[in-house]
Amino acid sequence: MIFVPITYKGGVYRHDEVVDLIEDLGGYIVQKHMIAQEVVLQCLVPREDVDLIREVGKPLGGEVIVAPLVGTEIAVVSPSLEIHHLPHASCDVAEYLRRAGAKTNMVGLARGFGKRIANLNVEERDVINEHDLAVYVLGSFETCIEEKFPALRRGITVPIVLTGAPDAERLKAIIDPPVEGYVGGLGRCMHRTKKPEELATLDAMVEEVSRALDERREAIAKDPLSVSPARLMDVIMENLPAIHMVHHPTPVTVQIAGLRVKLPYDEYAQSLKEIEIEGGVTVGDVAEALPSRMRNYIWVRIKPFSETNLMV
Numbered sequence: 299m300i301f302v303p304i305t306y307k308g309g310v311y312r313h314d315e316v317v318d319l320i321e322d323l324g325g326y327i328v329q330k331h332m333i334a335q336e337v338v339l340q341c342l343v344p345r346e347d348v349d350l351i352r353e354v355g356k357p358l359g360g361e362v363i364v365a366p367l368v369g370t371e372i373a374v375v376s377p378s379l380e381i382h383h384l385p386h387a388s389c390d391v392a393e394y395l396r397r398a399g400a401k402t403n404m405v406g407l408a409r410g411f412g413k414r415i416a417n418l419n420v421e422e423r424d425v426i427n428e429h430d431l432a433v434y435v436l437g438s439f440e441t442c443i444e445e446k447f448p449a450l451r452r453g454i455t456v457p458i459v460l461t462g463a464p465d466a467e468r469l470k471a472i473i474d475p476p477v478e479g480y481v482g483g484l485g486r487c488m489h490r491t492k493k494p495e496e497l498a499t500l501d502a503m504v505e506e507v508s509r510a511l512d513e514r515r516e517a518i519a520k521d522p523l524s525v526s527p528a529r530l531m532d533v534i535m536e537n538l539p540a541i542h543m544v545h546h547p548t549p550v551t552v553q554i555a556g557l558r559v560k561l562p563y564d565e566y567a568q569s570l571k572e573i574e575i576e577g578g579v580t581v582g583d584v585a586e587a588l589p590s591r592m593r594n595y596i597w598v599r600i601k602p603f604s605e606t607n608l609m610v
Contacts, residue, residue, distance in 0.1 A: 301325070301528070303368030303399055304348060306339040308360025313337045316355050323347045326528035328369050328552050329401075340368045340399050342528050365399030366508040369528065369552045372400045373429040377410030377436065377450070387487045388435045391461065394500045395433070395507065401551050403429070403592075407450070416446040423453040424591040430554045431457045431478075431511055433503070438463035438485035444472040451477070457510045461503060478513065479506040511554065518555055521602040524584035525575060525610050527552045530600065533581070534559060537573045540566060556585070559596040563589040567596055576610045584608055 306316060310332065316339065320327060325343035343351060352362040372395055376388040392402040405426060409417040426432050432454060436443050443462050451458060457478035462469055463485025470480055481503045491500060531550045534557070535541060541549050544560050551558040559570060567589075571582030581587070581598070584606050590597040603609055 300345045301342040302345045302348060303365050304341050304343055304351070305363045305365040305368065305399055306337075306341060306351065306355060306360055307363065308337060308355055308358055310335050310337050312358050313339075313360075316351065316358070316360060319351060319354055323350070326526075326532060328528060328531070329548055331547070340365065342369055367395060367504070367511070368399030369554065370400045370430045370511055371551050371553045371558065372402050372507065373405050373426045373432045373456075374402050375405045375407065375410075375426060375432050375434045375450070377407055377416070377446070379406035380411065387461075387484060387491070390487075390491045390500065391433060391435055391484075391503065394504060398504045398508070400507075401548060405432075410446075410450060413442055413445045416449045418450050418452055418454075421591055427453075427455050428558070428590060428592065428597050429456055430514070431459065431507060433459045433461065433507065435484070436460065436462040440464045440468060440472060443469070447473060457514055459503070459507050459510055478510040481506050514554060518602070521604050522609070523555060523600045524603055524606045524608045525600060527555065527557055527600060530575070530581070530585070530598070531557055533573060533575050534570065538566070538570060556600050557598040558590060558592070559598060560593075561596060563587075563594050563596050570596060570598070579608060579610050584610065 317327065320341055320343055323344055325341055327339055327341050329340040331338040348362065355362060374388055374392045392404055395402050405422060407422055408419060409415060459479035459481065460469055460473065460477050461481040461484040465482035466480040469482055483499045491497060531552050534550055540561055546560050549560050567587045571580065571587050573581045575581060585598050585600045588597045588599060
């Protein structure tokens with residue numbers, strides 16, 4: 299069964315019928331937002347059933363949108379949190395990725411400014427590597443990007459999409475070794491991106507991120523995961539009562555090859571490992587529960603089939 303990511307937007311009235319339909323079809327609801335009288339569902343559903351969901355939702359005023367980044371967690375990396383680096387491009391990049399379905403986290407570097415002293419510390423490196431992909435939002439000057447980026451990428455193992463004011467071809471020419479994606483025409487911006495040409499650049503950025511993540515999915519498919527991250531999320535939500543006490547929009551964040559469970563590692567990691575998925579197979583059999591560098595959460599890395607010889 300091939301799952302595709304979608305976003306369903308509609309009224310609160312009778313939205314439970316859409317929720318039940320998605321679950322009956324074997325799909326998964328990754329995230330649910332209730333905003334006044336509107337509900338937003340980010341889902342992974344069987345490809346052949348998208349039209350059926352669209353038909354059921356239409357009389358209820360619902361809309362189904364293909365959202366290519368649902369089920370991913372992306373780090374948006376800015377050289378610093380100072381005013382000449384953070385607003386407004388970094389915020390707009392993060393927001394635009396959220397609209398495409400991604401869960402985004404902003405990472406402002408402690409020593410990312412200045413060509414001579416730009417650096418990445420161990421904690422920042424580890425936090426970025428817990429994501430599916432990192433989008434580096436750099437500035438307007440080609441020489442600055444060329445000199446700083448080698449230090450800012452050191453130790454990063456996840457795919458990188460680099461943005462900057464020079465065009466994409468110039469970015470490719472100055473970056474060695476190459477990264478997984480380039481987006482030009484997106485440098486420092488002291489206003490919100492509202493013009494058509496600015497929005498077109500953000501659309502190109504989403505396409506580049508989607509392409510880089512598709513390449514990672516293809517690599518994972520060659521040695522598939524022992525369990526689907528979305529299914530593992532459902533198992534944890536059903537069998538770990540403490541997760542329902544977390545006042546967070548996404549108490550369990552789905553990634554391409556894992557999960558971030560927003561409970562303290564020391565208290566709940568062992569309980570999580572002992573949860574049974576199916577037929578005596580536990581979470582600990584098919585995944586590693588690691589201490590996250592983000593607020594002592596639990597980072598679950600799902601093992602591939604070649605490591606476990608299990609598929610649940």
